Amino acid sequence: MAQNESTTTTGSAKLYLAWAFVGVPLAWGVVMTLIKAMDLFAG
Amino acid sequence: MSTATTAGSGSSGWLSRERTIAKPGFNRWMVPPAALCVHLCIGQVYAFSVFNKPMSLLIGGDQPAPADWSIPALGWIFSIAIVFLGLAAAFGGAWVEKVGPRKTMATAALLFGGGFIVAGFGIATHQLWLVYLGYGVLGGCGLGLGYISPVKTLMTWFPDRPGMATGMAIMGFGGGAFIASPLSVFLMNQVGVAGAFFVLGVIYFIYMMVGATIVRTPAKGWAPKGYVAPTKSKGLVTSANVHVDEALKTKQFWLLWGVLCLNVTAGIGVLGQASLMSQEMFPGVITAAAAAGFVGLLSLFNMLGRFFWASTSDYIGRKTTYMIFFALGIALYAAVPFAGQIGSVALFVLFYAVILSMYGGGFATIPAYLKDVFGTRYVGAIHGRLLTAWSVAGVLGPVLVNYIREYQIASGVPKAEAYTVTMYIMAGLLAVGLVLNLMMTPVDEKHHLAAEPATA
Known part of the structure; x- marks a missing residue:
């Protein structure tokens, strides 16, 4: 019962939304950490 | 094929396994x-320490009052949570296998979010036992169940790339602190410490319930296009399944237990002391603020390593991946004192960045290693039991680093050189791990379940 991902009917919008839901907070956290990490090379 | 879809939970409610079976066309x-x-x-x-100082000044304000909670007393909150994480993962694994991912995620959401709420009441009424019970016991159980909840589901959806799939999830565990740390500080400034716990409890409950809502298990017989499940074992990768109770009787389980424990011991000891170590090894060069940046950078590599190494292991094999962790780790730990001696901050940061990437990689690659060796069917429960190695390493690593540092300083060794012996001992631990990994062989057929192909 193999399926092709490219022929799935799960909406692309739903997929993007799901990834944005987890990706945006994670990206925000990473950026905040990188800003803090800049202090290591500031001096 | 043997999928999660066959073992019902005995219920047809929304939380049941049956209700999570994906309809045709679902995108994995x-x-x-x-x-x-x-x-x-x-x-x-991982970000719980941001609460320690504010929680130690709840009564006194700027200065601690006699009735305020001490930092050591507050330290127990995190320790209790980690202990219950290990216990829940070890003893809850079989239940997770039975009820499926949605009920497990929802239970984890209730425990973790509810734990914050109970702890919030403990802070509001200044009763520490309530905080221990809320965040430590309830939250810790939520941590353990939540950690193992998606592992098997991801592997059944991605039998062609199990390392990458579980690496993505476990990368999230490494990244959660990046969000929690600034968010917690912001909330404490807005609504106070107890208020922050209440708000975080609600946010985490809702967020985790979204995961429980959208999670799906593949229908029986599903496989990704072009994927043919192996019918014969090849090297360490088995086509059979081993029951969780039987797995504990194999030497392979305990070898992997040791592999994970030693890899984590080396990394966690350093991570906990990274700030102090960097300042003491480079006095006057790395300031307290820069050290905080160093810790943040290490956490970032810890997170990225989870995805990178677990994904890489799909191509080079789990045993080879761990060989790299141990062999490269030995070289890097041995080289850290050299970086200190020549005063090279760049080399010091580079060495530790790679070391911490392999620490995270160790966590993220182990589920796929277990799947290879014991099959897919009970991998969630077996993974849960293996996580007791994490609990042991969580005590062993920091104790080793702290004790050896204090002994060295008491013996008259300058602070800048107090970590040299520690680094060599860490390299020694990794050498033991290397040997254990080399000893890994396929599980004897007598441990296999009868006629259970390990396809997803």
Whole structure:
């Protein structure tokens, strides 16, 4: 019962939304950490 | 094929396994975000220390009052949570296998979010036992169940790339602290410490429930296009299944237990002391603020390593991946004192960045290693039991680093050189891990379940 991902009917919008839901907070956290990490090379 | 879909939970409610079976056309890439919804939340535990100082000044304000909670007393909150994480993962694994991912995620959401609420009442009424019970016991159980909840589901959706799939989820656990730390500080400034716990409890509950809502298990017989499940074992990769109770009777389980424990011991000891170590090894060069940046950078590599190494292991094999962790780790730990001697901050940061990437990689690659060796069917429960190695390493690593440092300083060794012996001992631990990994062989057929192909 193999399926092709490219022929799935799960909406692309739903997929993007799901990834944005987890990706945006994670990206925000990473950026905040990188800003803090800049202090290591500031001096 | 043997999928999660066959073992019912005895219920047809929304939380049941049956209700999570994906309809035809479901895109499997919807499942990693479901797992990340859980792991990004429970990864908060790595950022719990942001609460310590504010919680130690609840009565006194700027200065601690006699009735205020001491830092050692507050330290127990995190320790209790980690102990219950290990216990829940070890003893809850079989239940997770039975009820499926949605009920497990929802239970984890209730425990973790509810734990914050109970702890919030403890802070509001200044009763520490309530905080221990809330965040430590309830939250810790939520941590353990949440951690193992998506592992098997991801592997059944991605039998062609199990390392990458679980690496994504476990990367979220490493990244959760990046979100929790600034968010917690912001909330404490807005609504106070107890208020922050209440708000975080609600946010985490909702966020994890989104994961429980969108998670799906594949229908019986599903396989990704072009994927043919192996019918014969090849090297360490078995086509059979081993029952969780039987797995504990194999030498392979305990070898992997040792592999994980030693890899984590080396990394966690350094991570906990990274700030102090960097300042003492480079006095006057690395300031307190720069050291905080160093810790943040290490955490970032810890997170990225989870995805990178677990994904890489799909191509080079799990045993080879761990060989790299141990062999490269030995070289890097041995080279750290050299970086200190020549005063090279860049080399010091580079060495530790790679070391911490392999620390995270060790966590993220182990589920796929277990799947290879014991099959897919009970991998969630076996993974849960293996996580007791984490609990042991969580005590062993920091104790080793702290004790040896203090002994060295008491013996008259300058602070800048007090970590040299520690680094060599860490390299020695990794050498033992290397040997254990080399001893890994396929599980004897007598441990296999009868006629259970390990396809997903």
